[in-house]
Amino acid sequence: MDALTTVRDDDFLRLDHQICFSLHAASRAFNGVYRSALKDLGLTYPQYLVMLVLWEHGELPVKRIGEHLRLDSGTLSPLLKRLESAGYVERRRSADDERSVTARPTAAGTALREKALEVPRRIAAATGLTLGEIRDLRAHLSALTTALTTALDAADLDALPPGDRVSE
Incomplete structure (x- = not known):
């Protein structure tokens, strides 16, 4: 017998039984811990994710960064602009295709990686x-x-x- 058919209807609609709410609450808690851990780096959590991709892969087309992060270009472009303004990322248009833009970490962005090494350790410790x-x-x-x-x-x-x- 399937476990879903043995659950009472009233129990299905309890907030504390919703996996989506558990994930939502954990995500909000993670955001708070990351906000604290990233403060010294001057990065937001989404900016940190972009930098993780660039530190791992180097120069990439913006479209590929979006694929790694599951973000569309409308969300990713402002993040890259802010990272570029902070001096951590350089964006370049492709000479072959004006529509294609690549991004890569600058020297300052690469140097930031060393400071960021402590972030995963802090997050792991915070999880218990x-x-x-x-x-x-x-x-x-x-x-x-x-x-x-x-x-x-x-x-x-x-x-x-x-x-x-x-x-x-």
């Missing part, structure tokens, strides 16, 4: 979890993200009229 538990949680969240993305894609496909489905 062991590194093994953090790895397991990250794996579960990754699987959850994949499942939800797949469900969303399937829901989007189901919303199309039958003749518009690519698979048909």
